[in-house]
Amino acid sequence: MSNVEFSDKILTLNFETEVNTMKIAVVGFGAAAIGFVSEAIKKGHKIHIFERSKDVYSSSISGLRSDGKLFVSKDMGGDLHIPIEIQREVIDYYTSKLSETDRKNIKTGISFAKDSEYFEIFYSKGFEPVNSRFFHIGTDKLASVLKKIYDEFMESKNVKFHFAVKIDNVILQDGKIKVQSENFDDMFDYVVIAVGRSGHKLVNRIAEKHPELVLSGNVVDIGIRYEVPNHVVKKLNEEMYEFKVKMRTKTGYMVRTFCNNPSGKVVLEKYEDFVTVNGHSNSMAETSNTNFAILCSTSFTEPFNDPVGYGSYISKLGNILAGGRKVLLQTYEDFVKCKRTKKIGRVEPTLPNNAYVLGDVNLVLPRRIALSVSEFIQKLGEVVPGLAYPDNLMYAVEVKFYSNKLDNGKYENLKFIGDCSGHTRSITYATAHGKMLAQNL
Template sequence: MVKKLGIVGFGAAAIGFLEGLIESKKIQDYEIFVFEKGKDHAHNTISGVRMDGKIFISRSMGGELDVPLDVQYRVVELYLTHSGYRPTRDRTDPIEYLKSFEKNGKKIEFGESFADEETYRKFYDNGFEPIKAYFFHLGTDVLRETNNNLFQRFSSFKNVHFLFDTTVEDVELGSKHRIITSKGEFEFDELVIAVGRSGHRLMDRLKAKYPQLVKENYYVDIGVRYELPNHVMEDLFDMYEVKVRYKTRTGYVCRLFCQNPAGKVTLEKYEDFTTVNGYSDTYHKTQNTNFAVLVTTRFTEPFKDPTGYGKNLAKLANILAGDKEKVILQTYGDFKEYRRTKRLGRVHPTLDENSFILGDANLVFPSKIRESLVDFIENLDRVIKGVAYFDNLLYAVEVKFYSNKFCNDVVEHLHVIGDCSGWTRSIQYATSMGYMRALKL
């Protein structure tokens, strides 16, 4: 008998899951329904599979999951192939094979962080922990094609049905798992929940109803999106992304990540607040590079709401900006000197001018976070001259929420995968988690 399988959310983890079902040939065993709140496959919530699309290979970032390198290679290949890139070498060396992908004579944008020993040492000697990884960048402009091709691939199976514009509001676990959606109720033999970070409402509901499924999380990363002219970072562009951690003088660890060379700053809109993020295109380059500078905060009992803490700081920035869809922009020099920014200098913001106000992010951050940010930037300037120029830009607030960790072995036939599971924080790890879970089905 054909079983019914429901997938909630159509992002990176769901893509990995569907691909895993196809490769294991188990896809034929199910009638599959995918529920996505976005109005179609191209308009789902903002995420790395719609914006930027930097897919890395690394075992030391992006999630707390053991993902074998073979699976990571497979994931990169999946996205490159569905973006119209084709290999120009054989598979003998997996990285050389993936690097060789081309489209219309243009090679895939690639970088390897800290391959150069001298650069590695320069960061290391200044107290930074350099993180090694390979990066493959698709770009926001190319991702439209990627999503379209992946959607065509999955929907070509007659037993796979997509229900867009359908928000899953609640889940009831039982001998059959039931979901309550904006368009009615459905029952499944197998249920996959893959709602990413934007599905936090549904995950909060699940956590409240089934606390036995969840391990508490006490972490949240809070900071800014930083923007400066390309030439400051140019010498490091062959890495694609500089990923480093640094223990600041407050004792808090601060990290630089999600770098977008020649990219743009963008808003990340949630239902009731707005934060910042960044991306870059393959074909439309800008004069500026942006990256996240985030402080990792870890709280202890009795505190139990790190998401609420991050959310409220983001809301505070929105309140000061006078609109729940606006953020604060300040020059680094003014931030450091506790002055509200009234005038910008040589760096022109890439974020649309209707999305920010010039303000003072010192009114948002608790002093320990603020001190950590300044200490990080000052020390980074010792390695990358120009990072601490007075007129570089910072946008507040950027937040990375760590979801509560879901235990996937407590309830039968339930699979919580991707960022909403608390085990992943990247396209690579979310897709891999979905893929590996499907192979185990």
């Protein structure tokens, strides 16, 4: 699908640039890039998109390739102020790429509407219910949505895709910007870095050269994936599909639920040198379990400055105990009793059995995190008793890495959008971030 034209030595990037239009490089083709290009295209700029994956489908793991839950919320998705109207435009944009039948069948709901009976019940037990509206596209429908977007962009003579091109460096030079990869380098008027969290190497390289760009960092979320039978959360799932709550536990850590997948599956998230756990669901119900993450937000102060290292280290420890590229699985009861699980009970794991080993999650999670998770589940059980059934399943480790927060005000023509900017962590926010930047071009 690539339309990269390689000459003997370099990639040819020739558009005729008109007055008032810029030659723009967009590095990465994920949610943020989609938002940016969908607007920038209207302004006649010449846009080159560099994506390291070989085509539009095979990019690194993200919500655009897996699950595809779109949220409208002022309380989650990032620290930017994204007006609700813009968030709605983002949802309309993605859902308009579905077939009419799929659009009609899209699952949607509201997490903790103020008049929901659950709002008060969770609140009274110390939880902060998070209000959001969501639309679930489903893993099985995402490929066709991406293909439609790609085809539409391809129709514009101002956009060129360059797949299988990993950008290694971006260098500010005399008011212009040099974009470099193994095979070529070229100068651009304006460069947008949209490489998500998986592009941290490139962002780190730029930040090393330009420390003035870095505002703050040092955050990582660590916890487990929890799996319960559907019937336990049937009412909750029916009412809001995605229930999101957070709570400050006695340890001082804020713990939250994340990414609820009714009738979903637990999956491995594969990194180069370790695996973690995640969950997803298709648009058609597939299993009799619901899974969601329970995550502790940890943030550190000096001299510590390696949250990615910390999260990776804990994940690797889990893999070591599981004997390789596998995760640990334990029942909730055994976790509370600090006992290795040897036999599972009534809940059948949805992760294939060659991807986990029965063990003791207490040997992996630092005590403060283990205590926080334990307290959180116990409190969940006070609201919905089945949420603390002894044979519910805990998979470890689940980790959410964050990028350092970067300052987009430092340079006129070098911008960071989406998750790599450290300011977003959802499809809606990342897409809106890109869209809003392009609107102001």
